Amino acid sequence: ETGVTQSPTHLIKTRGQQVTLRCSSQSGHNTVSWYQQALGQGPQFIFQYYREEENGRGNFPPRFSGLQFPNYSSELNVNALELDDSALYLCASSLGRGSTEAFFGQGTRLTVV
């Protein structure tokens, strides 16, 4: 059984650029959630995908968007990057929309300069 994997692990982008982060969910899990963890803060919910459809969104602007694929892997896209987007982006997978135990990947550290 494979765990949650994210790529890339580190990334540096320039303000105004676009970025795509990727996540492979744990085997058998059909739900993926994305979180942003700024320095010194706890993870903040961005959105969740369940069976390829968005199932809940946190307080993030529309330039944060996502996709989930038929194999339940997922992408997080951020357009028009701002300096404040610099953070650790975490992907978590779980089984079922109502499940409350999420398994996290190691995260992607995004730095916007």
Add this chain to the structure above:
Amino acid sequence: DQQVKQNSPSLSVQEGRISILNCDYTNSMFDYFLWYKKYPAEGPTFLISISSIKDKNEDGRFTVFLNKSAKHLSLHIVPSQPGDSAVYFCAASSFNFGNEKLTFGTGTRLTIIP
């Protein structure tokens, strides 16, 4: 509006003693609570959880206590071991949300002193 609060940014405990990490919440819709442990350069790892229908849940050295009237939960680690040194996050959720949105606290850095 911080709905889940961990008011102690750091805590140091002697090896072998009890570590007690605290968490408060404000949203009465929360009915499921979790503790995650995070090492540097790794994602959070699930540790233990508790449903609001219980007031205690135990798993080996880890016990979580929930006081619903006070909207307070705590994680007890006994005995504390050097490998327990990490950042601990309290998180809360609600089945009423219809999704698995977790609301996290800001974390407590636990250091176990050998």
